[in-house]
Structures are given as C-alpha cells and as structure tokens.
Amino acid sequence: MSENQYFDEMWGHNEALREPYRGFHTWFDEENPARLRAKQREAEEIFRLTGITFNVYGRAEAEERLIPFDIIPRIISGPEWAKLCRGIEQRVRAINAFLYDIYHKQEIVKAGRIPADMINQNEAFLPQMIGVEPPGGVYTHIVGIDLVRTGPGEFFVLEDNARTPSGVSYMLENRETMLQMFPELFSKNRVQPVQDYPTHLHTSLAKCAPAGIGRKPVVAVLTPGIYNSAYFEHAFLADQMGVELVEGNDLQIVDGRVAMRTTRGYKPIDVIYRRIDDDFIDPLNFNPESALGVPGIMDVYRAGNVTIANAPGTGIADDKAIYSYMPDIVEFYTGERPLLKNVPTWRCSEPQDLAYVLDNLADLVVKEVHGSGGYGMLIGPTASKKEIATFRKKLQARPGNYIAQPTLSLSTVPIFAKSGLTPRHVDLRPFVLVSPEGIKITPGGLTRVALKKGSLVVNSSQGGGTKDTWVLED
Amino acid sequence: MLGKTANGLFWMYRYLERAENTARMIDAGQRLGLTRLDDRDEEWASVLQSAGSLAGYREAHDTLTKDAAIDWMLRSKDNPSSVLSSIAAARHNARLVRTAITGEVWEAINAAYMSAKEVLARKVSERDLPATLRKLRHHTSLVRGMTHGTMLRNDAYDFARLGTFLERADNTARILDVKYYVLLPSARSVGSTLDNVQWENILRSVSALGGFRMEYGNASGPMEIAEFLVLDKRMPRSLAFCAAKLRDNLRYLNGGGLTLMPTLQKVDHLQRTYLSHDIHAVMDYGLHEFIQKILSILSDIAQQIEVDFRFYK
Numbered sequence: 210m211s212e213n214q215y216f217d218e219m220w221g222h223n224e225a226l227r228e229p230y231r232g233f234h235t236w237f238d239e240e241n242p243a244r245l246r247a248k249q250r251e252a253e254e255i256f257r258l259t260g261i262t263f264n265v266y267g268r269a270e271a272e273e274r275l276i277p278f279d280i281i282p283r284i285i286s287g288p289e290w291a292k293l294c295r296g297i298e299q300r301v302r303a304i305n306a307f308l309y310d311i312y313h314k315q316e317i318v319k320a321g322r323i324p325a326d327m328i329n330q331n332e333a334f335l336p337q338m339i340g341v342e343p344p345g346g347v348y349t350h351i352v353g354i355d356l357v358r359t360g361p362g363e364f365f366v367l368e369d370n371a372r373t374p375s376g377v378s379y380m381l382e383n384r385e386t387m388l389q390m391f392p393e394l395f396s397k398n399r400v401q402p403v404q405d406y407p408t409h410l411h412t413s414l415a416k417c418a419p420a421g422i423g424r425k426p427v428v429a430v431l432t433p434g435i436y437n438s439a440y441f442e443h444a445f446l447a448d449q450m451g452v453e454l455v456e457g458n459d460l461q462i463v464d465g466r467v468a469m470r471t472t473r474g475y476k477p478i479d480v481i482y483r484r485i486d487d488d489f490i491d492p493l494n495f496n497p498e499s500a501l502g503v504p505g506i507m508d509v510y511r512a513g514n515v516t517i518a519n520a521p522g523t524g525i526a527d528d529k530a531i532y533s534y535m536p537d538i539v540e541f542y543t544g545e546r547p548l549l550k551n552v553p554t555w556r557c558s559e560p561q562d563l564a565y566v567l568d569n570l571a572d573l574v575v576k577e578v579h580g581s582g583g584y585g586m587l588i589g590p591t592a593s594k595k596e597i598a599t600f601r602k603k604l605q606a607r608p609g610n611y612i613a614q615p616t617l618s619l620s621t622v623p624i625f626a627k628s629g630l631t632p633r634h635v636d637l638r639p640f641v642l643v644s645p646e647g648i649k650i651t652p653g654g655l656t657r658v659a660l661k662k663g664s665l666v667v668n669s670s671q672g673g674g675t676k677d678t679w680v681l682e683d
Numbered sequence: 684m685l686g687k688t689a690n691g692l693f694w695m696y697r698y699l700e701r702a703e704n705t706a707r708m709i710d711a712g713q714r715l716g717l718t719r720l721d722d723r724d725e726e727w728a729s730v731l732q733s734a735g736s737l738a739g740y741r742e743a744h745d746t747l748t749k750d751a752a753i754d755w756m757l758r759s760k761d762n763p764s765s766v767l768s769s770i771a772a773a774r775h776n777a778r779l780v781r782t783a784i785t786g787e788v789w790e791a792i793n794a795a796y797m798s799a800k801e802v803l804a805r806k807v808s809e810r811d812l813p814a815t816l817r818k819l820r821h822h823t824s825l826v827r828g829m830t831h832g833t834m835l836r837n838d839a840y841d842f843a844r845l846g847t848f849l850e851r852a853d854n855t856a857r858i859l860d861v862k863y864y865v866l867l868p869s870a871r872s873v874g875s876t877l878d879n880v881q882w883e884n885i886l887r888s889v890s891a892l893g894g895f896r897m898e899y900g901n902a903s904g905p906m907e908i909a910e911f912l913v914l915d916k917r918m919p920r921s922l923a924f925c926a927a928k929l930r931d932n933l934r935y936l937n938g939g940g941l942t943l944m945p946t947l948q949k950v951d952h953l954q955r956t957y958l959s960h961d962i963h964a965v966m967d968y969g970l971h972e973f974i975q976k977i978l979s980i981l982s983d984i985a986q987q988i989e990v991d992f993r994f995y996k
Binding site for chain 1: 684685686687688689775778779781782786789790793794797838936992993996
C-alpha cells in the first residue's frame with residue numbers, strides 16, 4: 210500500500226477509503242465513465258445557460274467566463290463539521306469583539322497584545338469609524354473563513370474574509386447543478402441542505418436593521434454595477450432574497466435616510482448589503498473620485514439611521530499582518546484557547562523574522578499584506594531562481610508590506626479528469642452569518658480546487674475551479 | 684420598483700421586439716426579391732428604411748446590394764438595430780434587471796443570445812437564411828412565452844409590455860410610412876400583379892397575412908389593408924391594438940389614482956384623436972401625414988414614460 214504525500218479527503222494517507230466517501234464511492238464505482246463525462250459537459254451547459262459567470266477585468270465585452278466545475282464533491286462528516294463550527298464561531302465572535310474594541314477603547318492595545326502602530330497606521334483602519342455604534346453591535350454580518358487541511362484532524366485558518374466575502378453563489382449553484390444532474394446521489398446520501406442560505410441571509414440582515422424603524426426592514430444589495438467581476442453574484446443574491454439590487458446612482462439621502470429612486474418616488478432603505486469597497490462607499494467621506502457610492506451615506510450611518518453590512522472599516526480584521534495576531538485576539542476576547550489553528554506567520558516588518566524569511570525564500574510562501582486573489586505572492590518551492598531573486602528585491606525594499614508562511618501540504622480531493630480520478634489541492638470557505646441574535650454557519654461552503662497538477666493556488670483568477678461541498682448528517 | 688429597473692425592462696422588451704421585427708422584415712424582403720423581376724437591390728432600400736437603418740447603411744457602404752443589406756440588418760455590430768445587436772442589447776438589459784425577471788425568462792433570453800451569436804457568427808448564405816430566421820424567431824418566441832407564462836402581473840410586467848407595444852407600434856407605423864403610396868386609394872385602380880405582391884409584402888412584414896385573409900378573404904385592396912393595420916382592434920400589430928395595450932398597462936401602473944399621469948393622458952389623446960375614426964377619415968387627413976403624426980406622438984410618449992417613471996432621475 211503506497212503512502213500519499215498529501216492527505217486526500219477520499220483516501221486519507223493510506224489508500225483506505227475514508228468513511229464520509231463510502232456512499233459516494235459505491236455510486237461512483239457503478240457509474241459508466243462515459244456517462245459521467247457527458248454529465249460534466251452538461252454541467253458546463255447548465256452554468257452557461259444560467260449565466261453563472263465572472264467578468265474578467267480589462268477585457269472586451271464578450272469576456273464572461275465560467276469557473277470550471279468538477280463533479281466529485283468534497284465531503285465532510287457530521288462530527289468533523291461540528292468541530293469546525295465551534296472553532297469558526299469562536300473566531301467570528303472574537304473578530305467582532307476586536308472590531309468593536311479597536312474603534313472604541315482599544316483595550317487590546319493598552320494590554321500590550323498588539324502594537325498601536327499595527328492598528329492606527331494600518332491602511333485598513335478607518336478613523337471615520339471611531340466611536341461609531343453600528344446597529345445591533347455587529348461589524349461583520351457576513352464572513353468567509355478560508356480553511357485548509359493538512360491531515361486527519363489538522364485544519365488551519367488561512368485567511369479571514371471580513372470585508373465582502375464572495376463565492377456564496379457558487380456554493381448554491383454548484384449544489385443546484387449536482388441536484389439536477391445526479392438526483393439519485395442525494396436520495397442515497399444524507400447531505401445537509403445549503404439552499405436556504407438566501408433566506409437566512411435576508412433574515413440575518415433584517416435583524417441588524419436600525420432600532421425603532423417601525424416597519425418591516427427594507428434590505429437592498431449595493432453593487433458597483435454590471436461590469437464588476439462578481440456582478441452575477443450580486444444579482445443572484447438580490448434575486449434570491451427578493452430585494453432590490455441598487456447602484457450608487459439609484460440612491461440619495463432624503464430626510465436623513467438612505468432612499469432609492471423607484472418609479473413612484475424615493476423609498477427609504479434600512480439595511481444595505483454592500484458589495485463595494487470602503488473607499489468607494491461615500492465620496493464625501495472617503496474617495497472623492499468615487500462614482501459608485503452615495504454622497505453623505507456615512508453621516509446617515511453615524512446617526513444610526515441605516516445599517517451597512519459589512520460595516521465600514523472591518524477590513525482591518527482580515528488584514529494579513531493582523532492575521533498573525535489572531536490567536537492572541539481570540540484569547541483576549543473570548544478568554545478561551547483558540548479552537549482553530551493559525552498558520553505560523555513571519556512578519557517581515559520585524560527584523561529577525563525578515564532575516565529568517567530572506568534566508569528561506571525557496572521554502573516559504575510570501576504574501577502582500579493587502580493583496581488578494583492570489584496576486585503579488587511568491588510560492589517559494591515552485592518559483593524559479595529568477596523569480597525568487599526579483600521578489601527578494603521587492604521584499605527588501607518594503608519589508609513591512611509582506612508576511613511569510615511555510616508552504617502547507619494542502620489536502621487533496623480527486624477531480625474527474627480524462628485519465629480518471631486524480632488528486633488536486635483544495636481549500637474550503639464556509640460562510641457565516643452574524644446578527645444580534647447569534648451566529649449561523651451554512652453546512653457546506655465553497656471548495657476551491659487547483660486544477661493544475663501540483664498547484665497550490667486555488668483562486669479562480671489563477672485557473673482554479675470549484676466543487677460541491679457536502680456536509681453529511683450525523 | 685427602481686426607476687433604473689423599469690428602464691431596463693422597458694428596453695429589454697423594446698430590443699426583443701425590434702429583433703423580431705427586423706428578422707421579419709428581412710424575411711419579407713427576401714420573398715419580395717424572389718417574386719419581383721426588376722429593381723431587386725433597390726427594393727432593399729425601402730426595407731432598410733422601414734427598419735430605420737438606411738442612413739447607417741449608406742454611411743458604411745458605397746453601394747446597395749441585397750447581400751450587404753441582409754448582412755447589415757441581420758448581424759452587423761456597427762448597426763445598433765441589427766438582429767444580433769438587438770438581441771445582445773436585450774440580454775444586456777436582462778442582466779441589469781435580473782432581479783425583476785424570472786429565472787425562466789433570463790435563461791430564455793440568455794439562450795437566445797448564445798444561439799444568435801452562434802448562428803450569426805459568419806455571413807448567412809441565401810440558402811441558410813430561412814432556417815436561420817426561423818431559429819432566431821423560435822428563440823425570441825420562447826422569451827415571450829416564458830414572460831407570459833412565468834412573470835407576475837406586477838409593475839415589472841407592465842414595463843415589459845410598454846416596451847413591447849411601443850416598439851411594435853413604431854414598427855408598424857414605419858412600415859406604413861415607407862410604403863404608404865402603395866396603399867393610397869389611387870393605387871386601387873391599378874391593381875396590377877405588382878401591386879398585389881406589394882400589398883402582400885406589407886402584410887407579411889407584420890405577420891398579418893393570415894389574419895387579413897381570415898377577415899377579408901382575398902377580394903380586397905389597399906384600403907382594407909390600411910384599415911387592418913391602423914384601426915383593427917383585434918390585430919395584435921395594428922396601431923389601435925398597440926395603443927390600447929399601452930393604455931391598459933399604464934392604467935395598471937397608475938393604480939387607482941384619480942389624476943392621470945402625463946403619459947396616460949398622451950396615450951388617451953392618441954387613441955381618441957387618431958385611432959377612433961374610420962379609414963376614410965384617415966385617408967381624407969392624408970395617410971402619409973397621419974402616419975408622420977403617429978410616429979411623432981409615439982416618440983413623445985416614450986420620452987414621457989422616462990420622465991413619469993423616473994428612469995434616469
């Protein structure tokens with residue numbers, strides 16, 4: 210029996226079928242590969258027809274691309290999931306407490322657990338938010354926690370997405386597609402449903418409405434517009450929740466409230482699920498060049514007359530430099546030991562760390578503190594000598610701009626390739642909803658898969674694909 | 684509903700209607716070309732004119748040929764009213780108003796677009812033209828059918844209908860405008876084979892041939908045709924029919940309000956002043972002048988809709 214170098218979700222380390230895959234594998238074994246291949250093409254057809262595409266920036270109009278979908282699901286057992294949920298909930302609670310603290314008394318700084326500069330000099334820190342009371346006390350209404358696995362019980366948080374996590378529409382459409390193609394799989398396996406996410410999202414957002422509005426809260430999704438790479442998702446979520454999809458130019462401040470221009474005049478909005486960045490929300494208070502936002506919305510927000518989800522300024526909680534302090538943050542606010550592990554992180558702003566990173570570039574992953582989407586990073590083990598040399602110069606020029614982490618042995622899940630099942634690295638983004646009444650985690654999430662053999666980069670902008678994610682009933 | 688969304692719905696259905704109308708005009712023009720012996724290419728000038736794209740064509744071409752005219756109307760990206768451009772614009776608007784239409788309608792318009800892109804990727808040969816047009820019509824009909832079968836009868840539906848009937852009225856009026864001389868009473872005395880072909884072609888351009896025969900048999904001439912296309916309340920592409928539909932949907936949008944919004948007043952005026960007489964009165968007024976007047980009122984109504992329903996501000 211051969212030993213897998215990487216932990217495989219289906220086969221573990223030892224080529225013995227793991228329990229959660231038992232039902233699926235029995236089905237798979239009896240399937241005709243030719244039929245499955247036809248189904249894989251059918252899936253693509255469904256995606257194209259429903260228009261589940263993302264726009265590629267800087268390309269001509271025709272560039273609406275599909276994210277490749279693989280039909281082999283990532284399967285998580287009930288107990289495994291329950292354990293993850295406890296860790297995620299703890300972490301999300303700590304993130305909200307942290308945000309409240311740094312925009313109020315900054316106890317964590319006073320206690321010496323985080324350097325003051327790390328907060329106050331941080332680009333993601335919004336001074337405009339100091340002393341602001343967000344309705345319901347919630348900062349991050351929607352969170353995506355990126356997890357990776359390296360062994361049977363070894364889960365790490367790779368990143369916290371506390372600004373505007375995307376990808377939930379893929380979670381929903383992947384499941385919908387699987388249900389359409391392989392209904393029999395779902396009658397045989399007890400897979401927990403994810404399809405009620407939009408209802409929960411709507412409920413959760415409504416619960417965060419400003420107090421005392423005296424009517425059923427009006428929720429709207431704010432999008433930068435049809436050319437944004439995630440426009441499909443914005444429209445999808447608004448549609449599924451049955452709320453309006455608005456752009457900045459549909460909105461105006463009327464009588465101290467945010468209102469949308471309807472065919473019958475201006476109508477107030479209570480909760481804005483915004484999918485535009487902090488910088489663009491309000492040209493009066495932030496970037497004056499922004500044509501996407503609403504002039505004066507921050508004043509309405511500060512007066513407590515509208516809920517913005519997520520709150521402005523939450524980006525500081527998913528900043529990669531702050532990430533390295535997450536274990537301290539969790540402990541500080543919950544008084545508990547963190548249930549989910551952080552990936553060991555070297556802060557290049559600190560001289561000893563920088564020296565170590567420079568000595569070990571070929572073995573490390575180095576990321577820009579404010580980067581995302583897999584851009585601007587170095588993956589030492591797969592980089593050429595030249596790439597490493599170039600990166601070394603960038604790193605030495607602005608060390609504070611980088612952090613470094615060991616290269617993790619991400620777990621794999623097989624994909625259905627031409628040659629049959631073949632392992633590819635994956636990560637997992639569960640989606641978390643926060644309201645004053647509690648935290649709700651959808652059983653599942655977005656599994657992203659690096660389609661290139663050996664690749665550890667799962668981002669869709671870099672050739673990654675997605676899979677359906679199953680959480681089984683106990 | 685957002686003013687922007689109403690605007691998107693209005694234009695989605697205007698473009699969808701335009702795509703169908705243009706495809707139908709190409710079909711009728713093609714047939715006319717098969718039956719006539721002289722002036723084949725010049726006949727396309729009047730087809731282009733009916734489709735509102737003659738000026739654009741002249742700017743982009745030195746000579747007028749049938750092939751170039753068909754290509755211009757069918758698939759040119761430089762012609763904003765070509766079938767392909769119209770379907771693309773309808774789909775673009777559908778993406779904008781994705782939350783106001785059902786999943787079924789969205790999938791139908793998206794499929795129409797994907798199919799149009801595929802069948803119109805290359806120049807369509809004369810041999811393939813009928814099948815191509817049929818396929819396009821099939822897809823746009825699906826969008827219409829899904830709209831009818833799955834959309835709530837709410838404001839969104841009303842704006843979809845306003846776009847449809849405004850475009851349709853405009854289209855019928857333009858066809859009459861270009862061909863009015865064929866329908867003048869003086870033409871009756873001629874009654875040559877050529878006239879018969881022309882008359883039939885007008886009816887074919889608005890899918891009215893079957894309905895007309897049902898109603899009038901074949902012993903009839905230009906006056907009846909004009910009456911059918913302008914005043915008949917049962918003919919779904921006549922001016923009177925379209926105006927009645929505009930009025931119905933505007934009344935729904937007006938709710939129980941006692942004060943009528945300006946758009947509705949304008950449509951009332953159109954119906955009362957121009958579409959409730961008999962065809963002799965129209966002929967006395969002058970068919971050409973009459974149609975010109977209707978076209979200008981339609982354009983005025985379209986502008987008033989933008990204002991009344993806050994499409995832009």
